[in-house]
Amino acid sequence: MNTVNTPNGIFYIDVEDCWIRNHMSSGKVFEHHIINGMLKRYIENSKYVVDVGANIGCHAVSYAGFNPDIKIWAFEPQEKLYNILTKNVQINKYNDRITLYKNGLGHRNMTCNMAGLDTADKDTLRGGCNKGGLGIGKGGEEIMVTTLDSYELPGLDFIKIDVEGAEGLVIKGGEKTISKYKPIICFEHNYQRIDPSVVGLKDISTPFEELVKLGYKRFEYLDWDNYLAFPNDSKCVDPTLDYCLNTITDEINLGIYEAKKFSQFGEDGITIQLVKLIYGSDIYNKNYVEFGVESGTECNTRVLSEMLGWKGLLMDAGYENDKINLKKEFINKENIIKLFEKYNVPKHINLLSVDIDFNDFYCLNEILKKYTCDIIICEYNSTHLPHEDNIVIYDKDTTWDETNYFGASLLSLYKLGKKYNYSLVYSTYMGVNCFFVANDIINSKKLNFKYINDVEKLYNTPKYGSGPNGGHKQDNINRKYITFEEALRK
Numbered sequence: 183m184n185t186v187n188t189p190n191g192i193f194y195i196d197v198e199d200c201w202i203r204n205h206m207s208s209g210k211v212f213e214h215h216i217i218n219g220m221l222k223r224y225i226e227n228s229k230y231v232v233d234v235g236a237n238i239g240c241h242a243v244s245y246a247g248f249n250p251d252i253k254i255w256a257f258e259p260q261e262k263l264y265n266i267l268t269k270n271v272q273i274n275k276y277n278d279r280i281t282l283y284k285n286g287l288g289h290r291n292m293t294c295n296m297a298g299l300d301t302a303d304k305d306t307l308r309g310g311c312n313k314g315g316l317g318i319g320k321g322g323e324e325i326m327v328t329t330l331d332s333y334e335l336p337g338l339d340f341i342k343i344d345v346e347g348a349e350g351l352v353i354k355g356g357e358k359t360i361s362k363y364k365p366i367i368c369f370e371h372n373y374q375r376i377d378p379s380v381v382g383l384k385d386i387s388t389p390f391e392e393l394v395k396l397g398y399k400r401f402e403y404l405d406w407d408n409y410l411a412f413p414n415d416s417k418c419v420d421p422t423l424d425y426c427l428n429t430i431t432d433e434i435n436l437g438i439y440e441a442k443k444f445s446q447f448g449e450d451g452i453t454i455q456l457v458k459l460i461y462g463s464d465i466y467n468k469n470y471v472e473f474g475v476e477s478g479t480e481c482n483t484r485v486l487s488e489m490l491g492w493k494g495l496l497m498d499a500g501y502e503n504d505k506i507n508l509k510k511e512f513i514n515k516e517n518i519i520k521l522f523e524k525y526n527v528p529k530h531i532n533l534l535s536v537d538i539d540f541n542d543f544y545c546l547n548e549i550l551k552k553y554t555c556d557i558i559i560c561e562y563n564s565t566h567l568p569h570e571d572n573i574v575i576y577d578k579d580t581t582w583d584e585t586n587y588f589g590a591s592l593l594s595l596y597k598l599g600k601k602y603n604y605s606l607v608y609s610t611y612m613g614v615n616c617f618f619v620a621n622d623i624i625n626s627k628k629l630n631f632k633y634i635n636d637v638e639k640l641y642n643t644p645k646y647g648s649g650p651n652g653g654h655k656q657d658n659i660n661r662k663y664i665t666f667e668e669a670l671r672k
């Protein structure tokens with residue numbers, strides 16, 4: 183067991199839990215963007231707080247540091263996590279602020295098992311490495327479950343619930359307490375990790391269903407699977423925009439949002455944050471186009487489709503799937519507009535993602551001549567340094583040969599964005615994709631992105647592949663590159 187120092191305190195972590203470990207290795211508390219940014223304002227004004235699914239205490243310990251007068255009841259049923267949670271409360275000297283319970287909360291008093299339902303997935307970030315990603319089922323560690331109502335709390339201002347699909351059960355078992363005190367509620371809503379035969383099929387419901395019954399009709403989307411629920415008479419401000427444009431600084435550091443759900447690396451987190459900044463509460467049911475997606479399993483728009491109900495066109499030269507509107511098409515600059523017309527792409531695209539491993543620059547240039555976009559994601563060749571204006575020589579029939587001869591440098595793509603009134607706002611840590619936002623949106627929303635249009639500072643070295651300095655293997659035939667100006671003449 184190791185310790186990490188964070189702005190929110192000292193934390194013991196389980197080195198076997200790669201999900202928590204990897205996120206806290208940089209010295210930031212897990213879910214720091216939610217805790218420090220979105221929730222801190224509510225915690226500072228809360229006297230009584232309940233943390234359900236406390237894990238190792240990232241939330242509870244952080245909350246205790248925000249408010250010296252706070253009283254927190256923290257529930258964690260897993261013995262190993264509970265023991266670490268206890269150590270984290272002790273090492274930060276918050277025993278007077280946090281009361282710990284080694285049990286879960288649900289809809290009734292019961293004993294059941296905490297089964298590791300995702301242990302078959304050995305992904306280094308999630309799966310079997312996520313000790314918190316366990317649900318109620320058969321087999322595994324036996325745990326005790328009680329109800330929130332059984333504790334007769336003196337008050338309740340805020341609840342955080344993260345119990346892997348059982349959030350609705352927790353609310354059901356706390357309806358008297360919640361109805362009495364009308365707390366703000368932060369909850370996760372993902373897929374159910376509950377064995378219906380254990381808890382009763384008729385009892386399983388979503389947190390939204392249960393909260394609406396209790397008079398909650400205002401829900402704020404935070405990120406991933408996390409939401410805030412406010413009682414009808416709440417006058418709380420929008421936490422999304424106010425966090426990103428706060429009174430301390432109006433500089434938006436997109437780097438803190440990198441996170442992978444369906445994307446290749448951390449693009450999902452950046453995409454979601456940009457969507458929230460641009461559209462506010464109107465983030466659902468918009469459109470996208472993405473090409474170079476392979477099967478569509480790992481791509482930049484899947485998070486928008488599955489989480490926000492966006493619809494759009496996917497294209498790839500080697501795959502097709504009508505269920506996700508994935509069309510099998512070989513793309514070059516000669517046919518890209520014809521393909522857009524063929525599939526009825528609207529003239530205004532909310533998000534465009536380009537990754538065809540070779541002629542990206544040329545296809546993007548053709549699109550921007552006739553279509554407008556809010557957000558653009560494009561792969562860049564990070565083997566070229568930020569001062570290098572390099573683009574592959576166009577060949578309509580060429581495909582990537584797995585060398586470092588592909589695409590365009592970050593500087594070249596920046597110049598292309600500038601030509602069509604887009605600003606470069608971010609490039610991913612792995613040195614793979616860069617993000618653009620339309621200037622009219624930036625100006626109207628008064629968005630101040632950190633290092634906006636600063637190619638040198640936004641550039642990231644390649645941290646992928648097997649090349650000697652990162653990236654793909656060397657192009658041994660030393661093919662030439664051309665500049666931005668030369669490429670536009672092609």
